[in-house]
Amino acid sequence: xxxxxxxGIVSIIxxxxxLMYNFGNSISTYVNFEEAEAxxxxxxxxxxxxxxxxxxxxxxxxxxxxxxxxxxxxxKVIYPRPKPxxxxxxxxxxxxxxxxxxxxxxxxxxxxxxxxxxxxPDFEKASTIES
Amino acid sequence: MIAEAGRWFLNFAxxxxxCSMGLYAFASVRNNKKVERISNWFWGFKGVFVLGxxxxxxxxxxxxxxxxxxxxxxxxxxxxxKYLFSAFYGGQEGSFMLWIxxxxxxxxxxxxxxxxxxxxxxxxxxxMTQFFLLSMIIGWDFGFTxxxxxxxxxxxxxxxxxxxxxxxxxxxxxxxxxxxxxxKSPWMMIHPPIIFVGFSMMTVPFAFAIASLWxxxxxxxxxxxxxxxxxxNLSLLTAIFLGGYWAYETLSFGGYWAWDPVENASLVPxxxxxxxxxxxxxxxxxxxxxKASLFFAILAYVSIIYQTFLTRSGVLADQSVHSFVDxxxxxxxxAFILAVTIMGIGFYLYRYKELPTPDKESKFLSxxxxxxxxxxxxxILGLVIILGTSSPILGKLFVDNPTPPExxxxxxxxxxxxxxxxxxxVVGQYLFWxxxxxxxxxxxxxxxxxxxxxxSVVSIVLGNVTSIYYMIYIFAGWFTVIGNGTVLVRLxxxxxxxxxxxxxxxxxGLLLLxxxxxxxxxxxxxxxxxxNYNTRIEQxxxxxxxxxxxxxxVEMFELKVNQPKLVNEKYxxxxxxxxxxxxxxxxxQNYRLRFEPIDGGEVFYMSPEVYPxxxxxxxxxxxxxxxxxxxTGMVKDIYLYVAGSKYVEQRNEEFERNAQNESMMPVGNxxxxxxxxxxxxxxxxxxxxxxKSVGPFAFTFRNFVPASEEALPENTQIGIRSLIHIEHExxxxxxxxxxxxxxxxxxDRSYTYSPPIEIKEWDMNVLFSKVRPESDSxxxxxxxxxxxxxxxxxxVVAEQKPFVSVVWLGTFMLMAGFSISIFRxxxxxxxxxxxx
Numbered sequence: 001x002x003x004x005x006x007x008g009i010v011s012i013i014x015x016x017x018x019l020m021y022n023f024g025n026s027i028s029t030y031v032n033f034e035e036a037e038a039x040x041x042x043x044x045x046x047x048x049x050x051x052x053x054x055x056x057x058x059x060x061x062x063x064x065x066x067x068x069x070x071x072x073x074x075x076k077v078i079y080p081r082p083k084p085x086x087x088x089x090x091x092x093x094x095x096x097x098x099x100x101x102x103x104x105x106x107x108x109x110x111x112x113x114x115x116x117x118x119x120x121p122d123f124e125k126a127s128t129i130e131s
Numbered sequence: 132m133i134a135e136a137g138r139w140f141l142n143f144a145x146x147x148x149x150c151s152m153g154l155y156a157f158a159s160v161r162n163n164k165k166v167e168r169i170s171n172w173f174w175g176f177k178g179v180f181v182l183g184x185x186x187x188x189x190x191x192x193x194x195x196x197x198x199x200x201x202x203x204x205x206x207x208x209x210x211x212x213k214y215l216f217s218a219f220y221g222g223q224e225g226s227f228m229l230w231i232x233x234x235x236x237x238x239x240x241x242x243x244x245x246x247x248x249x250x251x252x253x254x255x256x257x258x259m260t261q262f263f264l265l266s267m268i269i270g271w272d273f274g275f276t277x278x279x280x281x282x283x284x285x286x287x288x289x290x291x292x293x294x295x296x297x298x299x300x301x302x303x304x305x306x307x308x309x310x311x312x313x314x315k316s317p318w319m320m321i322h323p324p325i326i327f328v329g330f331s332m333m334t335v336p337f338a339f340a341i342a343s344l345w346x347x348x349x350x351x352x353x354x355x356x357x358x359x360x361x362x363x364n365l366s367l368l369t370a371i372f373l374g375g376y377w378a379y380e381t382l383s384f385g386g387y388w389a390w391d392p393v394e395n396a397s398l399v400p401x402x403x404x405x406x407x408x409x410x411x412x413x414x415x416x417x418x419x420x421x422k423a424s425l426f427f428a429i430l431a432y433v434s435i436i437y438q439t440f441l442t443r444s445g446v447l448a449d450q451s452v453h454s455f456v457d458x459x460x461x462x463x464x465x466a467f468i469l470a471v472t473i474m475g476i477g478f479y480l481y482r483y484k485e486l487p488t489p490d491k492e493s494k495f496l497s498x499x500x501x502x503x504x505x506x507x508x509x510x511i512l513g514l515v516i517i518l519g520t521s522s523p524i525l526g527k528l529f530v531d532n533p534t535p536p537e538x539x540x541x542x543x544x545x546x547x548x549x550x551x552x553x554x555x556x557v558v559g560q561y562l563f564w565x566x567x568x569x570x571x572x573x574x575x576x577x578x579x580x581x582x583x584x585x586x587s588v589v590s591i592v593l594g595n596v597t598s599i600y601y602m603i604y605i606f607a608g609w610f611t612v613i614g615n616g617t618v619l620v621r622l623x624x625x626x627x628x629x630x631x632x633x634x635x636x637x638x639x640g641l642l643l644l645x646x647x648x649x650x651x652x653x654x655x656x657x658x659x660x661x662x663n664y665n666t667r668i669e670q671x672x673x674x675x676x677x678x679x680x681x682x683x684x685v686e687m688f689e690l691k692v693n694q695p696k697l698v699n700e701k702y703x704x705x706x707x708x709x710x711x712x713x714x715x716x717x718x719x720q721n722y723r724l725r726f727e728p729i730d731g732g733e734v735f736y737m738s739p740e741v742y743p744x745x746x747x748x749x750x751x752x753x754x755x756x757x758x759x760x761x762x763t764g765m766v767k768d769i770y771l772y773v774a775g776s777k778y779v780e781q782r783n784e785e786f787e788r789n790a791q792n793e794s795m796m797p798v799g800n801x802x803x804x805x806x807x808x809x810x811x812x813x814x815x816x817x818x819x820x821x822x823k824s825v826g827p828f829a830f831t832f833r834n835f836v837p838a839s840e841e842a843l844p845e846n847t848q849i850g851i852r853s854l855i856h857i858e859h860e861x862x863x864x865x866x867x868x869x870x871x872x873x874x875x876x877x878x879d880r881s882y883t884y885s886p887p888i889e890i891k892e893w894d895m896n897v898l899f900s901k902v903r904p905e906s907d908s909x910x911x912x913x914x915x916x917x918x919x920x921x922x923x924x925x926x927v928v929a930e931q932k933p934f935v936s937v938v939w940l941g942t943f944m945l946m947a948g949f950s951i952s953i954f955r956x957x958x959x960x961x962x963x964x965x966x967x
Contacts, residue, residue, distance in 0.1 A: 004492075019515065019544070026540035027522050029530040043534045056775060058926070061685045080683035082774030082926060084383070089744075089754055101677055 032071040036099040043096050044104065048087070049074050056083050067093060067104070077104045084111060134199060134283040137187030138270070141281065144180035144231075145265045147173050152262050155255035159345065167251045171242050174254065177261070178235040185228055188282050189219050198303045200289040201225065201282045207309030209745075214310055217320040221310060223443060223458055224268050224282035226323055231264045233324075234331040237359075241335065245355060246964060252342035253335075259474075260334055263467040267460055280458040312716065312744045312756055318377040322370055326397065329366030330435050333404060335359035337432035337475065340425045344478045349421045349487055353411040356428065358957040360408055363431075365949040367401040372942050383757050383772050385930055386650070387938065390541045392447045395520040396438030402513035404431040409506035412632075413499050419489040420503060427506065429475035434513070436471050438520075440464045446523050496567060501559030508552045515544045546604060549643055553607035556636040557614030563632070564618065579617050583610045594652060594933075604647055611640025631952030638944025645937030649768075655686040656769070656929035658696040658704075687774055690724070692923040693864055699931070703727040706925050708892075709778060716742040718753075722773050722925055737762060739773045753786060755779055767933045775926035813916050814900070818908035824860065825913070827920050828893075831856040832909055838871055844884050847875040853899050853909050857890065859922060866890050870899035870911070885912075893920065 028043060036042035044067070048054075052066030052074070063079045065087075077095055090111035097106035154170035157163065188201070192215050197203040205218045205225075220229040238257045245253055270281025286304070287296050296302055313319075336356045343352035374394065375387035388394060407427030413420040441447055444461045493499040518525060519536045526533025561567060561575055587606040596602055615636040622630050657665070665684045667673050673681045690696060690706035698704045705725040712721050719742035727734045740758040759772035815823055817832035824830075833854040843850040850873040858865040873884040887896040894915050901910035 015511075019518065022543070023518055023522075023525075023536060023540065024529040026536040027526045027529060027533045030532045030534055058689065058775075061687060062683075078683075080685065082687065082928065087754075100679055103677075105683065107683065 030094075032069040033073040033075045033099060033104065034071070036104065039099070041096070041098060043094060044069050045092065045094050046070060048090065048093060050088075052076070067095065075099075075102060075104050077106050079106045079109055084109060087111065133187050133190050134196075134285075137184045137191075137283045138281060140180045140184035140187065141265070141269050141283075144177050144184065145262070145269045147177035147180065148258055148261045148265050151177060152255060152258035155251050155258050159251040159255055162248075162251075167254075170251075170254065170258075174235075174238055174242065174258065178232075178239070181228065181232050181235055181265075185219070185232060188225060188228070189216065191283075192216075192218055195307070196303075197305070197307050198285050198287075199282075200284050200286045203286055203304055203307045205307070205310055207307040210310055211315075213320065214315055217323075218310055220323050220327075221314070222282070224280055226327070227264055227267050228282065229324060230327040230330055231261060231268075233327050234261060234264070234334060237331045237335060241338075244964070248346045248348065249339060249342040249352060249355070252345045253338040256338035256341045257334060260471075263463075263470065267463060277459065279463065280460065309745060312742065313381055315716075316377055316381055318373050318380070322373040322377065325366050325373065326370040329363050329370055329400075332359050332363035332366060333400060333432055333435055335363070336404075336407060336428035337471075340428040341475065341478060343425065344482045347482070347485065349425070350414070350418065353414050353424055354956075354960050354963065357408070357411050357415065358953050358960060360404055360411065360428070360431075361949055361953045361956065364401060364404045364408065365946060365953065367397065367404065368942070368946055368949065371397050371401065372939075372946075376939075379770075379935075380761055381758060383759060383774075383928075385653075385759075385770055385928075387935070390519070390538050392520045392535065393442055395516050396442055399438060399513045399516050399520070400431055400435045402509045402516070403427055403434050406506040406509035406513070407431050409502050409509070413502050413506075417493075417499050418487075419493065419499060420506075421487045422483070423503065423506060425479060425486070427510065429479060430510075433468070433472050433475055434517070436468045437517070440468045441520065496558075496562060496569065496572065498559060498562040501555055501562055504555050505552060505559060508548055508555065512545060512548045512552075515548070516541065546600070550604055550607040553611040553640060553643060556611050556639060557618075560615050560618045560633060560636060564622070576614070579610070579614045583613045586613065594648070601647060601651065605644065608640050608643035608647070611643065612637055615640065628951075628955055631948045631950075631955060633948070634951065635945050635948030638941045638946075638948055640941070641937050641944060642941030645934050645939075645941050648934035649932045649938055653930050653932045654699070656698050656702075656771075656931055657686070658688045658698055659700075661685050661688045687926050687928040690925050690927055694922075695725075695727075697729070698929070701728060701730075703729055704927075706923075706927075708923060709776065709925075717745070718743040720776070720778055722776065724771070724925075724927070726769075735762065737769065737771050739771055741773050741776065741779060753782060763936065765936055767931055768935045769929065769931055771927060771929040773925050774928045777921070777923045777925075813913045815911045815913060816908060817911065818906060821908075826916055827860055828916065829858045829860050830911065830913075831858075832911075836869055838873070842871060843873050844875045846877065847873050847884075848881070849874045849902075851902060853902075853911075855897065855911065857895075857897070859893070859920070861922065864892075864922065866892075868897055870897050872899040872902050872909075887914070892923070893917075 028041070030045050031039065031042050032046075033044060036044055046067045046069035049066040049068045054063075054065035056063045061080070063081060063083045065077055065079075066074050067077045068074045079095070092112040094110040094112075095104060095106040096108040096110075097104060099105075151170045151173035154166055154173060158167035158170060191199055191202050192206050193212075195202065195206070195208055201222055201224060205221045206215055210218065218225075220226045234257065238254065238261075241253055241257065242250070265279075267279045268281060269279040270284055271278040286293075287300055287302075290296060336359060339352040339356035339359075343349055371394075374397065378384070378389070379387040404427075407424060407430075410420045410424035410427050414424045443458070444464045493503075519540055522533050522535050526536075557576075557579070558572070561572060567575065583606065586609050587602070590596070590605055590609070591602055594605075596605065615633050619630060619633045619637065622633055664673070668681055668684055671680045675681050688696065688698075690704065692706050692708055695703045695705040703726075705727070707723040707725055709720045709722045712719050719740055721738050721740050724737045724739070725734065726737060737760045739760040741755055742758065744754040744756045757772045757774070759770055762769040762771075813825060815825060815830055817823060817830060819832055819834065822829050822831040833856055836852040836854050838850040838852045840850075850871070852869040852871050855868045855870065856865060857868065868888045868890065870888045871884070871886055874881055875884060876882070883900075885898045885900050887898045889896050894917075896914040898912040898914070899909060900912040903909065
């Protein structure tokens with residue numbers, strides 16, 4: 001074999017394994033609130049629990065709400081930014097952050113919103129009109 | 132009726148695409164001109180049918196026929212005409228139609244301009260992609276399986292189990308759900324068409340690559356394919372730019388790029404297409420790299436279909452803020468990507484042995500080697516991004532239920548690749564126009580290197596850059612700009628037609644510089660109090676109620692009306708109030724913030740907006756959306772939005788109260804409200820010149836003022852006004868009012884007349900209810916005087932982003948460079964075509 005080919009193959013292998021190693025480290029898995037207690041940084045998927053108190057506090061400059069994860073655990077979530085647009089309409093929330101003392105401190109929050117990409121119809125508003 | 136026609140148009144279009152695909156295949160195999168001509172007719176008719184179907188859909192949208200799911204889901208009665216039109220491609224089905232439509236035109240162009248022997252096989256590939264795309268929207272239901280989702284399906288077909296439809300199958304909703312407010316932007320109107328123009332044109336290099344493998348003519352295909360690829364890349368770049376600009380201007384995440392899967396999905400085809408352009412240029416110039424240009428041409432289209440698969444199949448649903456609805460097209464999309472991949476890569480491997488190989492390896496210091504390195508680096512960057520974006524699939528190798536990679540993953544890989552690319556562009560450009568040995572190249576590069584070093588040091592010092600890594604990156608960026616700039620100056624003297632590539636590379640260098648400045652050196656704009664608080668958080672001195680240290684910094688501040696705050700030790704910022712404009716969106720508030728540079732610069736105003744999202748607000752609550760204001764500057768942008776305000780809070784409280792009242796269903800509700808209003812009034816007695824404080828306000832009775840006759844009722848006996856000064860004590864805001872008091876007679880009885888004067892800002896009504904001439908005093912009745920009254924306030928999130936302008940400038944230079952190259956290669960291709 002030509003030395004150039006060997007160098008090429010070796011560098012491809014090195015590059016790929018480095019890339020995959022790094023990729024594997026930079027992704028993590030979605031967990032629920034209970035599992036998040038044992039971790040330093042977690043992604044939790046869930047929905048907003050509208051029965052609990054929620055809102056932005058101008059004293060602490062934080063937005064807090066209660067979220068129910070997929071396993072049904074409800075925890076308070078604190079988000080250090082204003083309430084995001086469409087918060088109430090989000091069909092799903094992903095919070096990224098840390099669990100401390102039963103409170104989840106989110107550094108980031110993603111919302112899956114209906115709207116344009118919506119396929120969950122809600123016909124309540126126009127109910128009895130016939131044509 | 133119209134919808135029925137539309138459905139038939141689509142069916143016919145689909146059948147014709149099948150026919151033309153078969154006929155083109157036949158024409159290619161048998162090399163039959165006559166069949167080819169017939170298939171061209173089929174292609175044309177298919178276009179007419181697609182046009183017919185599009186007109187039908189637009190007609191349904193324009194006439195508000197909400198019994199059709201697509202019309203109901205994406206439009207509403209109040210939508211402006213231009214947005215009604217753009218709703219045509221607002222959803223998945225319509226956007227497929229638009230794509231098909233543009234690809235049809237590209238096909239027409241190919242029929243007219245393509246030379247033998249490529250025409251028939253190229254058109255076969257075009258017809259095949261049309262076949263797959265059309266299959267996504269024909270909506271054939273065989274009972275056991277469905278093919279495609281028709282834009283003409285009714286809501287009854289969409290939701291057969293909805294109770295109101297079972298009760299009344301002919302139900303037609305009165306209004307549609309409307310278009311998302313965020314998308315009501317001119318940028319978003321033109322963004323999708325440009326993307327699909329790009330997608331359609333990127334089919335061309337793929338088609339030519341297949342045709343070249345088919346006809347075993349491996350060299351000539353790039354001449355016609357190169358201008359198409361350049362044009363496709365220009366479209367994709369423009370679309371990416373529009374998307375980024377829209378995100379920056381309208382969304383509150385505060386940037387033009389977030390490594391969101393959907394954004395990545397548009398970037399990867401561009402990167403691979405650009406890699407392909409590099410390979411094609413080597414092939415055209417030096418008759419080598421045939422393998423690479425075929426490979427990249429195939430891969431660019433595969434990556435487009437792959438990104439379509441990722442964004443439209445529902446795979447990314449959890450990860451992206453804006454992936455499309457899952458229409459159940461997963462299997463069809465999978466079939467499409469497999470067909471394209473197997474056809475492209477399979478055919479490529481099948482012919483691999485026959486592909487021309489260069490006689491000898493190219494030297495390290497040659498334009499071939501450098502250009503090829505550029506292509507490879509672009510390809511590798513594309514691969515890294517594909518890997519990250521595919522995390523829902525590939526991440527399963529590592530964990531169950533994988534999350535997207537951290538942003539750091541993308542940054543860590545793209546930065547070193549970009550640095551090497553940057554250096555390669557300069558060396559590559561020098562070698563592209565002249566042969567060089569190490570010595571001569573070093574000699575040429577001395578001056579640019581010296582200038583680069585000086586400029587880099589200056590920017591590092593001015594920008595206060597501390598990281599060595601960033602220093603290298605900045606150096607690489609400047610080197611690209613200055614090195615390529617030197618080449619540009621020489622080319623301009625010799626032959627200005629050739630500058631396309633050089634301009635693109637300068638644009639790339641500017642982009643690198645702009646990206647680092649605007650992302651790493653963005654600083655939040657805060658008042659001194661918040662800054663102090665953040666310093667304390669940094670030092671771990673702030674604790675929450677449970678005794679845990681708070682680690683999250685506060686990146687916003689509050690402003691009370693007319694009470695300026697010093698921000699970033701640079702601007703006195705004053706909130707001057709808001710205006711309910713109701714325009715262009717109902718319920719919109721325009722906030723006014725005055726920025727006065729303390730070093731005596733020019734005063735300017737920022738006017739962010741807040742508005743209720745109509746599509747998602749209901750009777751029980753408003754869903755507020757913000758529209759940031761970006762003040763664009765050469766050196767820095769100021770990005771600002773209102774994250775909360777007194778008005779918004781009050782409206783929310785109102786809605787909450789209403790919701791509670793409704794749920795309690797009170798019998799005597801109205802009386803209650805009336806009594807409440809009466810309780811609200813306060814009586815204030817003032818003698819002339821006296822000031823009295825009530826709650827947070829101070830009332831002063833200055834003097835009596837004569838009342839003019841027009842304002843008085845008939846038969847007035849006494850008519851007098853009082854000059855009142857009302858001040859909100861903590862803010863110093865004050866109003867003067869002249870309420871009227873009159874006594875008139877009607878039917879021999881005396882009545883008093885004291886019309887209220889409204890002070891809108893405080894929601895207050897002042898009445899001059901009595902006059903006591905004997906004590907020279909008056910009595911005022913004040914409604915709506917709130918003991919807990921608080922001045923108007925806003926919460927502001929503001930950022931200072933240096934050199935975003937350079938990002939745009941770099942992008943524009945890339946676009947300009949591509950455009951110049953398109954013209955050059957197109958003209959050359961036409962010349963050869965005419966000679967033949």
